[in-house]
Ligand code: KIV
C-alpha cells in the first residue's frame with residue numbers, strides 16, 4: 001500500500017470529536033455478518049453478542065434489518081432498549097415502510113441511528129432497481145429526509161459505491177448530506193476495489209463534495225479479494241473516520257473487514273497508522289469465540305489475531321528465538337488480545353468458588369443457573385478426563401450458552417462400532433420436554449447415529465459438512481464437531497463438544513437441526529407477512 005498519512009486531507013471528525021484521529025468502530029456482525037450462509041443467530045444469542053460488543057467498546061452496533069422479518073425487528077428493538085453505551089443502528093432500504101420500521105425499532109435506544117442505503121452503480125441501478133440516475137437522486141433525498149424525521153443520526157450508504165461513476169457519486173453524497181445524513185458510507189459491496197483506488201475515492205469525495213465537511217465518511221469493505229482490511233485502512237488514511245466491520249470477518253460471501261484485524265493493525269502499527277479506537281483489545285479473543293460459538297462458524301486456525309495458531313510457534317528456530325526474546329517473532333503479545341497461555345486448571349476435586357473465579361478470569365459472567373449448569377458439566381468432564389484445560393472450560397460454557405434455548409437435546413447415545421457391520425446406534429432425544437428413543441443402523445457409527453436422528457426428526461436436509469477437531473491435546477481430549485445442513489436454500493451449522501466423538505457428532509447434528517427449525521419458522525413468518 002503506498003498511501004502516506006502525511007498526504008491525507010484533514011479528517012472530518014473534528015466536528016464531532018476532539019480527537020481528530022479517533023476512528024469509530026461500527027460493528028455489523030448482527031446484520032451483514034448474520035447474512036452469511038449458515039450464520040443465523042437466535043434472538044437470545046443476538047442479545048448476548050450485542051451486550052458483549054457494547055462492553056468491548058464498539059461505537060455503533062448495527063443490530064439488524066428491521067423490515068426483513070418480525071424476528072429482526074424484535075431483536076433490534078430489544079438491543080436498542082438494553083445497550084448502555086453504543087449507538088444502535090437499524091438498516092433500511094429507500095422506501096418509507098423500511099425507514100419507518102427501522103425508526104420504530106431504534107426508537108428506544110439511548111442513541112439510535114437509521115442506516116439507509118440505495119444502489120448507485122450503473123449495473124445496480126439498471127438491473128436491480130430499474131431506475132434512472134435522476135430517480136435514484138430523488139430517492140436519496142427522500143430517504144434521508146424521512147430518516148431524519150425519526151432520528152438525528154442518519155447514515156446513508158451508496159451500495160456498490162466502488163463501481164459507481166464519480167460525478168454521480170458526488171451528486172448523491174452531496175444530496176444525502178443536504179437532506180440530513182450525518183455519516184456517509186462508501187461500501188465496496190462486491191469486494192472489488194484495491195487500497196490505492198479506495199484511498200483515492202474517499203479523498204476525491206472529501207475534496208469535491210461541497211458539504212463533505214458536514215459528515216463523517218465511513219468504509220464498508222467486503223473481502224472477495226482478501227483486501228477488506230487493507231482497503232478499510234486505506235479509507236481511514238484518506239480521511240474516513242468510521243470502519244464497518246464484523247467479528248471474525250463473517251459476512252456475505254467472503255465476508256467483511258475483520259474487526260479484530262483493523263483494531264489491532266491500528267494499535268500495533270500506530271507508528272504508521274496513528275489512529276485510535278475505543279475497543280478494549282483484551283476482549284477480542286472472547287468476542288471471536290462467542291461469535292464463532294453462536295454462529296457455529298469455526299475460526300480458521302491461521303486466522304490473524306484470533307486463530308488458534310496466531311500465537312503458536314512450531315519451528316525449532318522460531319521457538320529458540322522466542323525463548324531468547326519474545327519480540328523476535330511476536331509483533332503483539334497474546335495477552336493484548338486476551339489470549340491466555342494454555343494452563344492446567346482444575347480437577348475433579350475443584351470446588352464451585354474456584355470454578356467461578358476461573359470463569360471470571362476467562363471473561364465469562366454467568367447467572368446462577370448458568371453457573372450451576374456449567375459446573376455440573378465441568379464435574380462430569382473432570383470425572384472422564386485427566387487434565388482439564390482452559391480450552392475445555394470454554395468449550396463447556398460456550399456449548400451451554402449456544403444450546404440454552406434448544407428444543408431438541410441429546411440425552412443418551414449407545415453405539416456399536418467395529419469391523420463387523422452393520423454398525424448400530426441407539427439414540428435418546430429430548431424433544432420439547434419428551435423423551436424419544438430409536439435404534440438405527442448405518443455405514444459406520446457416525447452414519448448410524450445420523451440415521452437415528454433422521455428417524456426421530458424426519459427431514460430432507462443434506463449433510464453439507466462434517467468436521468472434527470480436538471479441543472486440546474491427548475487421546476482423552478474433547479472432540480469439537482461441526483455439522484452443516486442444507487435444505488431448500490437454507491444453510492445452518494451446528495457444533496457439539498464431548499470427549500466421545502460420536503456424542504459430539506450427535507450433539508452437533510441436533511444443534512444444526514435446532515437452528516433449521518428456527519429458520520423454517522422465520523421463512524414461514526416472512527411468507528405470511530408477504
Ligand atoms: O455491502 C453493502 O453494500 C452493504 C450495504 C447495505 C451497506 O452491506
Ligand code: ZN
Pocket residue numbers: 032187189220222252
Ligand atoms: Zn455489506
